[in-house]
Amino acid sequence: MDASKVQTAYLSLGSNLGDRRLNLRTAIAILDAHPEIDVTRVSPIYETEPVGYLDQPDFLNLVLELQTELDAKKLWKITSSTELELGRQRDIKWGPRTIDIDILLVDHQVMDTDDLIIPHPRMADRAFVLLPLADLAGDLVHPVTRQTVSVMANRVEGKDGVYLCKIPLANDYEPTEN
Ligand SMILES: Nc1ncnc2c1ncn2[C@@H]1O[C@H](COP(=O)(O)OP(=O)(O)OP(=O)(O)O)[C@@H](O)[C@H]1O
Ligand SMILES: Nc1nc2c(c(=O)[nH]1)N=C(CO)CN2
Numbered sequence: 218m219d220a221s222k223v224q225t226a227y228l229s230l231g232s233n234l235g236d237r238r239l240n241l242r243t244a245i246a247i248l249d250a251h252p253e254i255d256v257t258r259v260s261p262i263y264e265t266e267p268v269g270y271l272d273q274p275d276f277l278n279l280v281l282e283l284q285t286e287l288d289a290k291k292l293w294k295i296t297s298s299t300e301l302e303l304g305r306q307r308d309i310k311w312g313p314r315t316i317d318i319d320i321l322l323v324d325h326q327v328m329d330t331d332d333l334i335i336p337h338p339r340m341a342d343r344a345f346v347l348l349p350l351a352d353l354a355g356d357l358v359h360p361v362t363r364q365t366v367s368v369m370a371n372r373v374e375g376k377d378g379v380y381l382c383k384i385p386l387a388n389d390y391e392p393t394e395n
Contacts, residue, residue, distance in 0.1 A: 218255070222286045225257075227321040227354065228296065229280050229337070229346045233267065233317045237277040240303055244316050245281060247299045254295070258282040260349035268343065280349040289323045293333050294338030296320060321346065325360045336361055344373045369377070 228248075248292065249256040254289040260280045266299065285292060294317040303316040321337045328335045340346045341362055347370035350357075350361045355367035 218284065218286055222327075223284050224286070224324045226283050226285060226289075226292060226323045227280055227350060227357075228283065228349075229278065229317075229319045229321050229340070229343075231275040231276045231278045231317045231345065232315060233274045235304075237311055240260070240316045241277060241279060243251075244299055244303060247302060248281075248283065248295070253285055253287050255284045255291075256281055257284055258353055260352045263345060263349055265286060265345040267311075268345065270309055273313040276345065278349060280346065281387075282353055289320065289328060289333060289335055290330075291328060292323070293320055319346075319379045321350065322357070322359070325358075327360050341369055342373060344370070347373055349355060351388040 230241055230244055234240075245256060245259060248254050256280065263278045265276045267276060276287070287295070300314075300316050300318055305314050305316050308312050319337050320333070320335060320339075321340050323335055326335055336359060337346070340350075348364060351366050351370035355365060355370070357366045358364070359366065360370060
């Protein structure tokens, strides 16, 4: 990768159907295997209560960091096809899913298009996003709120998406060198 064009992005992954750990691990592996994506770090996994639509199983959530030269739209096409590969279906708004991949941040970019809004518009309210993100990048400044991720995480801790337990990262989630 050309260092001057490389961007750092943070993605939120969630699963609450089927083998949730395997779904997360498979999604990470698919993304990391892409020739233009380098998954650099993965947060611990948080088991979280569902937010939005409550009558569904608990989620496993994590956040990963990646490096890529792809623009945000191309990255989104890849995350969307990864969701489909893992059998993601859209039935109920905020309902159960084998995998959900949201793009949280891409460097300090701000964009608002029909398909893609960056930073993710609901990340500031979600403990299941901000707590694992703070594990990776607490000092990062959100380009819209201008607050650090740690400050944002402290504000939502114990609110929506309260976490039930934090599972240390297993070795098999560690990104591979490529
Ligand atoms: N930053 C983003 N990351 C992923 N999808 C986004 C983003 N911004 C806008 N979208 C749009 O949101 C649409 C709905 O996404 P999805 O079905 O995954 O929603 P959801 O996960 O149920 O809810 P939420 O968006 O609140 O997490 C996608 O088709 C995509 O076009
Ligand atoms: N705990 C939790 N709740 C959710 C989640 C999620 O990933 N974790 N995703 C949603 C839609 O994006 C809606 N609600």
